[in-house]
Each structure stands twice: as C-alpha cells, then as structure tokens.
Amino acid sequence: MILNTEVKRRRTFAIISHPDAGKTTLTEKLLLFGGAIHVAGAVKSNKIKKGATSDFMEIERQRGISVATSVMGFEYKGIKINILDTPGHEDFAEDTYRTLTAVDSVIIVIDCAKGVEAQTRKLMEVCRMRNTPVIVFVNKLDRDGKDPFDLLDEIEEELKLSVRPLSWPISMGPTFQGVYNMFEQKLNLFFADDKQTVADDVVEIEDINSEILDKHIGGYAKSLRDDLELVNGVYPEFDNEPYLKGQLAPVFFGSALNNFGVRELLNCFIDIAPHPRPIATETREVSPFEEELTGFIFKIHANMDPNHRDRLAFLKICSGVFERNKPYLHTGTGKKIKFSSPTAFMADKKSIVDTAYPGDIVGLHDTGTFKIGDTLTQGESLKFKGIPSFSPELFRYIENADPMKFKQLAKGIDQLMDEGVAQLFTSKANGRKIIGTVGALQFDVIQYRLEHEYTAKCRYEPINLYKACWIETTNQEQLKDFRIRKYANLATDKRGREVFLAESPYALQMAQEKFTDIKFHFTSEF
Structure with missing residues (x-):
C-alpha cells in the first residue's frame, strides 16, 4: 500500500532547452515556489565562486560540483517532485540525452524572441523516441519577441508536435500586462518590481466577457478575447491521453526571471504529468x-x-x-x-x-x-532498454604520447568510455583508435582527465569524418560486398558492433542508395 501511494505522488522530469533560453532560472524559480529555497539563486550557492576566465578545467571543476545539484527533489502540495537539470551546452548533449532516459516527462523552455533552436530540435527527437510527455514553457515574455501564434506554428512545425495553449500572454515586452490562465480560468497580472520573492497577483475570471477583465487590463481586453476565441477555434481541447502519449504538448507563457507564469506551470504540471510509468x-x-x-x-x-x-x-x-x-x-x-x-x-x-x-x-x-x-x-536478471549512444559529430585519432604509460592510457580510455564521456571506435583497416564526441570541449576533458586521473598522456590527430553509423542487414551477400568496398571506412565500437564511418554527407547518401538492404542507424539501439 505504501509503495502504491509513494509511486502515485512522484513526478520525475527534466528541464531541457537551448543554452540561454532560461532553463536554470526556471529551475530556481520552481524550487522557490516549491519552498525548497527561499531566495532565487540559492541553487548556485555551493558552486566554486571562481571566474569562468580561469583555466579550462577550473570551469570543468565548477561543473563537477554543480552536478551535485543536478537532481533536485522537493515536496509541493503533497507531491514529491524530482527535477533533473540537464547541461545546456551542446558539447555535453550526450549527458542530456541519457538523462532523458530517467524521466517520465519533460518541460521544454523556449525563448520567445529566438523561437525553436537547433539544440531544442535534437532534444525533442530523443523525447519522441521514448514518447515522453512534453510541456512547453515560452519564456522571457517581459522582452519583445515573436507573435504567440507564430511561435505556436513554429513549435508544431519544428518539433513535430500538436500544441494546446493553456495560458495566453496579454501583449509582451515593455507593454506586457500578464497572462490569462485558461487551465484555471484566472488572470495573472504582471508587476516587475520584486524578482526574488513570490507575489500573489491573481484575479479569478470565469467569464472572459466580464467587465472585470476591462477594469484590470483596459484596452488589452478586446485583443485578449479575440485571441482566446481564435485559440479555442484552432487548437484542440486539452486532453490528457494524447499528452501522456507524447502527441500533444500544453503550452504556457511567462517570464521565469520575474517569477511570472511559473506557479501556473507547476500547478498544472502536478495535475497532468505522469507518475513513474512501466x-x-x-x-x-x-x-x-x-x-x-x-x-x-x-x-x-x-x-x-x-x-x-x-x-x-x-x-x-x-x-x-x-x-x-x-x-x-x-x-x-x-x-x-x-x-x-x-x-x-x-x-x-x-x-x-x-x-x-x-x-x-x-x-x-x-x-x-x-x-x-x-x-x-533483487535477484532477477534484467537489462533495461532505451539508453542509447548517439552518432558522434566530431572525430579524432587518439595516440599515446608517453610509451612508458601504455597500460595506464588503455585503462583510462576504457573507463572514460564506460562513463559515456565519448565513444571509442577501432578502425578495421589500420587498428587505430578513434574518439568520437558530440562537442569539441570533450576532447580537452578526456586529455585532462587521462593525465590527472590515470597519469597517462595522449595526443590527437585530425581525421576527416562526417558521421558514424551502426549497420544492420539480413542480406549477407550485400553485406559482404559492402565490407569489401568500404573496408577503409569500417570500424568496431566498444561492444564489437560494426560501424560505418562516412567521410561526408554525400558518401553516406551514396552508400544508402547503393546498398539498399543495409540499414544505417544513428543511435546504437536498434
């Protein structure tokens, strides 16, 4: 009985976004509303306070300590909430991809001025692989940005999601008045005076044609009514089923920096987000x-x-x-x-x-x-699925820079690859080791850690590659022909699986067109 109750009151989710969309700010404000901290900014209080201009690994050490708060748990209205804060920087995207395997739902933060950015698209692909339920928070409404309807079109098109606004902004930028919360039928008025505490400026309006609306927002009332009529006419009614299947995303508008729209997001989230699932x-x-x-x-x-x-x-x-x-x-x-x-x-x-x-x-x-x-x-032999490696985008040969430390280098590379810092491929043609990463910063991380943790030195040599693809086929004749023709481009990964290292988009396209029975996979799970 206790287990059932505890499962049903848990919500485990990740906040994801392109860097600078306001992810960390939103995380802090959720903790503030949840009572886990008393002043926004306290989440960062245990990080090393050294300037980011210091040497590179100092930044890394800073990141290392912040990992201690990358999982944040707090209670809110009887619900236990676990937030997984993901690295925003694309060089650490592999970290984020794997974090998404451990959550039951996701909040995507989008900057209202920049719209959907490249990193957001990639992260959404990972959510789609797992049918993860998604809520969208459009941030920075206190600044000028794109028209809300244009933003919704962009989200639908770029993220391949149906959307349903559950709140609606009243103007934006310098004339931003607030947000009408359609989920709770309340008007939230915006006052940008105190950004550090939680304010209660909520007016309950069950009928948007009521004069109370005109009294509070004056000339903006007509455009709000027109917008809401259009929203209700164009977008489907919110339904929990398609949301839980990852097909429909509720959209909220606000300004995390000013505490605005965050409570509405949190209240709706604990109502609709799934508890842990099978x-x-x-x-x-x-x-x-x-x-x-x-x-x-x-x-x-x-x-x-x-x-x-x-x-x-x-x-x-x-x-x-x-x-x-x-x-x-x-x-x-x-x-x-x-x-x-x-x-x-x-x-x-x-x-x-x-x-x-x-x-x-x-x-x-x-x-x-x-x-x-x-x-x-507790005894059963199981292995969970859905924890893939993704095709790296940057590649370098890794060589031993100290012949006396061959064993240390081999051990260091082996353990770091287990950790998922990067991926290791061994060329079939020459036996050389190739490191693949999703970001250039990772090469420096590996080099530094090999030297400081394993007393081994490495050097990198350039290699011109576009993509690593895992290959699969039932046509053995075609596979044999492929192996002969593409021998110079074949490698094995750490688990011994065959990988095709394409030198360019054209080379990959030609291979796909010529060898039609071979499937080229961009993740290691297929």
Missing part, C-alpha cells in the same frame, strides 16, 4: 508497482578534484523500494552489492537516504563497478 527491459516490462527493486544507472560522474577520486553513479529506481545496506544484484557482474551511504539530492544539499521509491534518483558511490546502462535488481 519501463521496458529486453525480456519484459517492469511496472513501478512491483514489490521487488529494479533500477538502472543512467549517468556516472567522476569528481575531478585530485583529492577525491570517488565516482558517483546515478541510479533511477524503476520498481520496488531501495533500502540502504541491503544487498542488490548487479546483473552485469552477477555480484551482490550493498550501499552504506546512498545519496539523495535535496535542492542545494546532499543527504544520506535510507529508503527511496520508483521515480527517485539515488547517488551511489562507485569504485569503477558501474557502467552506464547497468541494472540493479
């Missing part, structure tokens, strides 16, 4: 209401402070109750492991947790035991 494994589907514990590792973070070599593995609990000091089966190694100090993340501090329920994220101290995708159970 998750597929390779053999069966796991229900969150099952008594036996199951969970998977979706992120590993190694602290880059030389004084502390501990790694933290992030466990998403999928079913049952996680208990401290209870032995659980690591299905990859077949060994049972106990955890004496599992960590829960509560806003801006970490705390030892005795029990955790489905939907919760627990930090486990790791001495190198875990890899991303590893599963913990």
Whole structure:
C-alpha cells in the first residue's frame, strides 16, 4: 500500500532547452515556489565562486560540483517532485540525452524572441523516441519577441508536435500586462518590481466577457478575447491521453526571471504529468508497482578534484523500494552489492537516504563497478532498454604520447568510455583508435582527465569524418560486398558492433542508395 501511494505522488522530469533560453532560472524559480529555497539563486550557492576566465578545467571543476545539484527533489502540495537539470551546452548533449532516459516527462523552455533552436530540435527527437510527455514553457515574455501564434506554428512545425495553449500572454515586452490562465480560468497580472520573492497577483475570471477583465487590463481586453476565441477555434481541447502519449504538448507563457507564469506551470504540471510509468527491459516490462527493486544507472560522474577520486553513479529506481545496506544484484557482474551511504539530492544539499521509491534518483558511490546502462535488481536478471549512444559529430585519432604509460592510457580510455564521456571506435583497416564526441570541449576533458586521473598522456590527430553509423542487414551477400568496398571506412565500437564511418554527407547518401538492404542507424539501439 505504501509503495502504491509513494509511486502515485512522484513526478520525475527534466528541464531541457537551448543554452540561454532560461532553463536554470526556471529551475530556481520552481524550487522557490516549491519552498525548497527561499531566495532565487540559492541553487548556485555551493558552486566554486571562481571566474569562468580561469583555466579550462577550473570551469570543468565548477561543473563537477554543480552536478551535485543536478537532481533536485522537493515536496509541493503533497507531491514529491524530482527535477533533473540537464547541461545546456551542446558539447555535453550526450549527458542530456541519457538523462532523458530517467524521466517520465519533460518541460521544454523556449525563448520567445529566438523561437525553436537547433539544440531544442535534437532534444525533442530523443523525447519522441521514448514518447515522453512534453510541456512547453515560452519564456522571457517581459522582452519583445515573436507573435504567440507564430511561435505556436513554429513549435508544431519544428518539433513535430500538436500544441494546446493553456495560458495566453496579454501583449509582451515593455507593454506586457500578464497572462490569462485558461487551465484555471484566472488572470495573472504582471508587476516587475520584486524578482526574488513570490507575489500573489491573481484575479479569478470565469467569464472572459466580464467587465472585470476591462477594469484590470483596459484596452488589452478586446485583443485578449479575440485571441482566446481564435485559440479555442484552432487548437484542440486539452486532453490528457494524447499528452501522456507524447502527441500533444500544453503550452504556457511567462517570464521565469520575474517569477511570472511559473506557479501556473507547476500547478498544472502536478495535475497532468505522469507518475513513474512501466519501463521496458529486453525480456519484459517492469511496472513501478512491483514489490521487488529494479533500477538502472543512467549517468556516472567522476569528481575531478585530485583529492577525491570517488565516482558517483546515478541510479533511477524503476520498481520496488531501495533500502540502504541491503544487498542488490548487479546483473552485469552477477555480484551482490550493498550501499552504506546512498545519496539523495535535496535542492542545494546532499543527504544520506535510507529508503527511496520508483521515480527517485539515488547517488551511489562507485569504485569503477558501474557502467552506464547497468541494472540493479533483487535477484532477477534484467537489462533495461532505451539508453542509447548517439552518432558522434566530431572525430579524432587518439595516440599515446608517453610509451612508458601504455597500460595506464588503455585503462583510462576504457573507463572514460564506460562513463559515456565519448565513444571509442577501432578502425578495421589500420587498428587505430578513434574518439568520437558530440562537442569539441570533450576532447580537452578526456586529455585532462587521462593525465590527472590515470597519469597517462595522449595526443590527437585530425581525421576527416562526417558521421558514424551502426549497420544492420539480413542480406549477407550485400553485406559482404559492402565490407569489401568500404573496408577503409569500417570500424568496431566498444561492444564489437560494426560501424560505418562516412567521410561526408554525400558518401553516406551514396552508400544508402547503393546498398539498399543495409540499414544505417544513428543511435546504437536498434
């Protein structure tokens, strides 16, 4: 009974966006409204206060410490909310992709002036792969931006989503008056005086033709009525079913910096967002209401402070109750492991947790035991699906710069690749190792960490590649021909699967046209 109650009151979600759309600000304001912090900005209070102009790894160390607050839990109206804050910078997109495997729903933040940007499109593709329910928050209404109807068209077209506005802005920029909340039928008036505390400027208006509306917003009342009539005529009524299937996205407007529209978003979110849902494994589907514990590792973070070599593995609990000091089966190694100090993340501090329920994220101290995708159970042999690697976009040969440290380099590369920092390919033609990443910054991270954590030195050499594609076919004759013709472009990944390294978009297109029975996959799960 307790398990059922705890599952139903949990909401685990990620906030995703293009950098600078206001994701961190929205996260802070959600914590502020949830009472987890008292002044916005406190989320950052435990980060190193050194300037970002210092050397590169200082920035990395700063990021390393902020990871401690990348999972934030708080209670709001009897609901336990877990926010997973994702790296905004595209160089760390692989991190974000995997974080999305551990959530039940997503809030996408869009800048009202810039609209849908490249990174947002990529992240939406990941959500679509998993049919993750999405809520859209259009931010920065206190600045001039695109027309709301144009924005909705752009969201539908670019993100391939049906939308339904649940709030509507009254003007924007310098003349921004506020938002009409269609979900609760309330008028929220905008006063940009105090950005640090929570204000209560809400007028209940059940009938938008009422004179109360004119009294509060004057000449803007007519255009609001016209807009709402158009919205109700053009967009479908909000229905929870298509939202939960990831087909319909409710849209809210506001200004996170000014605390505006955030509470409405949070109130609607706890009403409509899903509690933890069943998750597929390779053999069966796991229900969150099952008594036996199951969970998977979706992120590993190694602290880059030389004084502390501990790694933290992030466990998403999928079913049952996680208990401290209870032995659980690591299905990859077949060994049972106990955890004496599992960590829960509560806003801006970490705390030892005795029990955790489905939907919760627990930090486990790791001495190198875990890899991303590893599963913990109470005895059953399971492996969760849907934790893919994505085709990298940047490639370099990696070479040993210190012949005396060959073993250390091999061990370092092996462990860092397990962590998902990047991907390793071995060329079939010459046996050379190729590192693939989604961002240039990752090459520096790998080089620094190999030197400081494994006392190994590496150097990079350029290689001209466009994409890495995993290949699959049932036509063995065509595969044989493909292997002969494309031998110089073939490699194997860390798990021994065959990968085609295309040198250009044209080379990939020609291969697809010539070898029609071969499927070229851009993620490692197929």
